[in-house]
Amino acid sequence: MDNQNSTTRLPRRKVLQWFATVAAVDLTTIPGFAQAPHEATGYGTDPDLTITYSPGDVWDLTLSDAERKAATALADVILPADDLGPAASEVHLIDFIDEWVSAPYPRQKGDRNVVIPGLKWIDEESKTRFQKDFADLTEAQQEAICDDLCAEKPKTPELAKNARFFDRFSSICQGAYYSTPEGWAAIGYVGNTPSGVFNGPPQEVLDQLGLEQTVKD
Amino acid sequence: MPTIPISEAKPEYDVVIVGSGAGGGQMAYALTLAGLKCVMLEAGRSYDPVTETAMFQRGDQAPLGGSSTPEKDFGFFDATIDGGWTVPNEPYTQASDKPEQEFKWWRARMLGGRTNHWGRISLRNGPYDFKPCSRDGLGFDWPISYETLEPYYTRVERLIGVYGSNEGLENTPDSPAGVLQPPPKGRVGDLMTQKAGKKLGVPVVPIHRAVLTKALDGKKLAAKLHPGDKKAQKIVADSMTQRAPCFWATACGRGCSIKANYQSTTVHLPPALATGNLDIIPNAHAREVIVGKDGKAKGILFIDKTTGKEERVKGKAVVLAASSGETVRILLNSQGGEGVANSSGLVGKYIMDTVGSNLRGQIPALESIAPHNDDGAGGSHFYSPWWEYEAQKKGQLDFARGYHIEIGGTRSMPRGNSPVPGNFTKGLYGKKLKEEARRYYGSFIGLACRGEMIPNENSFAELDPDVKDKWGIPVMKWHWKWSDHELNMAAHAQKKFTEMIEAMGGTAMPNPNKPGSKSILRGGEVIHEVGGALMGADPAKSVVNEWNQSWDIDNLFLCDGSPFPSNADKNPTLTIMALAWRAADHIIEEARKGNI
Known part of the structure; x- marks a missing residue:
C-alpha cells in the first residue's frame, strides 16, 4: 500500500x-x-x-446530551430487551445513531434533518403531556406517544409529520441493531464462520418447504 | 504487490500492457510465461488482496454499518478502491440530461481493476452468440466461431477454477469432462426458484462461477496448460497451491484473502511476477498510444499521478486492456487528439451493456423457517440460462435475444440497512417489531434479468470537446439509448418473474408488470460495458481483426471488452480472458517469427 x-x-x-x-x-x-x-x-x-x-x-459525533438522552430512550422502546435479545442501549446503539446523523453524506444529512427535529419534538410532546422529558417517562407514557405515531391514520398533521420521523428513526435503529452479533441472533442470521463444507439447508427446512436438494454429493 | 516507479523502467520492453484486470492480467500471464518482457501500467495504486481484504468484518465494525455511501458505492467492505460511479479527478459527461439516456460508468483505480469485486459469474458464450446477425439479421457477427474460442475457454477455466455443472442446454456450452469444479449445494432461494421454474418450463441449474470448491491440483493442471514447458509448469503449479478452496463465508465482492476466487491479483499477476519478466508501474494514467513515423505503436504516453509529470514507456507491441471506455479514450486522444487505429471511424461506436431488470418477491412459505447458514460461496449458486429459443425462432416474442436469470440470496448478513423492508414492520415497535422482523427476514427472493443488448447507433462514446480531467486530458462523453428489443425484454422479465414468484406462493413487490422503460436499469449499471472497437473480418467495418489486432497498426492489440461485436447475456469476463489468451498466443507466435 x-x-x-x-x-x-x-x-x-x-x-x-x-x-x-x-x-x-x-x-x-x-x-x-x-x-x-x-x-x-x-x-x-x-x-x-x-x-x-x-x-x-x-x-465527530455531534448530538447534544439532550438529543442522545432522548434517542437512547426511544431506541430502547423500539428495540427493548426480550427473549430474542438485548435492548438497543445494551449494544450501544446510540453511538451508531449519532454517527449516522453526523455523517457527511447526502443520505445521512437528509436523515439528520428529520431526526434532530424529531427528537426535539418528542421531548416537547412529553413535557406537554406528562411534564417530563421522554427518557424520564414511564413505559406506558412512552408507549402512549409511540402508539399515536404508529397509528394507521395519525390524528393531527403534527403527528403525521413525526410519524415519518419515527419510521426513519426506527429504520436507522434496525439497521444498526441487526449489524451486531446480538442482532444476528435476534433476527436469525447464521453465518460469517469458516467451514470446510457447505451442506445447504438442513433437511428439516427442506422437508418443511417440500424441497429436494438437487445438487448431490 | 511488487511494483516499480517509472525511474526504474527498462529502456524498452517487448510488450506494454495498459490495464491489470481480466484482459491485462491474462495477457501478462501468457506473455511473461512465454518469456516476453512486459511492463504493465495501472492507473490506480498497487493492491494486495491477501493483506487488504475485509474478510470477516461485521457491519458494526465499520462506519454506518458498512452501508453504501458515495465514496463506497457498493458498501464499505466492497473491494473497489478509488472508484465506483465516480472517480476522483476523472469526470465523465453525458450527451443528454434525460435520465433514461444516462450512462453510468463504474471504474476502479487499483491493481486488478474490476476483477477484485466482480460477481465471478463465468459463462461461456454459446455458438449462436458468435453469429447473432446470421441468425436474426441484427447487429454483427464475430469473425470467429465458438469452436475457435472453445480451447481457450477450457484453458481459462482450468487456470482460474470455475464451479458449475454440464447440463447440455441449448447455446449454453458444456465444458469438457473434468474441467469444472463441483457446484455448491442449492440454497433455499435456489431450490424454491428451481421448483417454481419447473412448473413454468424455466430451467434453473447450477451457475458457473470462478470460485474454488476444492483445492486445485496445481501440478496436473499446469502440465495441461503449459505442456513441455517445465519452468512455466513450476511457476503456475506453485501459484495454484497458494490458493485455498472456499470456506463458505464472506461475500466475494470484498475480494478474497485466501485466493479462493479469481481476481487478477490472485491468479494472473502472481505467476506473471514470478517469471521475473513483468514490471508493474502503478498510478500511471495512460494518455496516448505513441505511434512512430513507420506507423507502428512505440509505447504509451502517461501521467505519473504521483508527480503529475508526463512519462513514456516503450515497447515493440502495445496492448490496451483498460476497459472499453478507457481504451476508446486512449485511442481517440492519441496523436494529440487526432486519434489512432480509427481509419474505419468506428472507435467509440456500438458500446453495449447488459440489460438489467430486477424484481423481488415476498414468499410466505419462507417466513419463520429455522435459522441456518445460507452464506454459501459468497455469490450465486443457481441461475436460469435463456430458455425461449424456440419461441423466438417462431416470432412469438417482441425482442430478438435472450436473458438469463440470477437468483438473489435470502438470509444474507444484515449490514447497516434494515434487513426487512419498512412496509413489513410499519407501525410496530418493541417486542412485536422484533418478532415480525425475525418472521420476515429471509422470506424475500430477488430475481435479476441479465440480457443481451443489441448494438445500436445511439449508444457510443466520444471525447468531450470541453471537459478535461485533472491532468488536462479530454474525458469521455457518453451517448445512450436502449432500443425496443431491450425495453421489451425487460418487460418480459418482469412478467416472467411475477409468474415465478406467484408460483412460489409469493407476492411480487412493490408493483409487478411494470413496462420495460420503467424497470430497465440505466446503461452501464450492470458494469458490463463492451464494444467501442469492434472485431470483424472487414477493415472498413471494424477496428480490430480476430486476433484483437488493430487493422491500422499491426503491433497494437485491444484486449478488454472493446472488441466485442455483440454482448450475449453471458457475463463478459470469461470471454475477455479467452480472447486475450488467444491474442497472446498470436503475439508470441509473431514475436517468434520476428514480426514483432
Missing part, C-alpha cells in the same frame, strides 16, 4: 486534538471551525478495510 492518503485516514477528531496542542491560536476564533459536522469529510475512497472502526473514529 502506498501512504499517499494516510493523512485522510486519521480521524478528524485526532487531527483536531493534535492541532490544538501545537496551535498558538484559539481555534474557535477561526471562521468555520465550529461547523464541524457538515464540514467533516468522509472516509474517502480508499479507507483501510482491515481495521475495526468505532463511531467517532472518522467523523
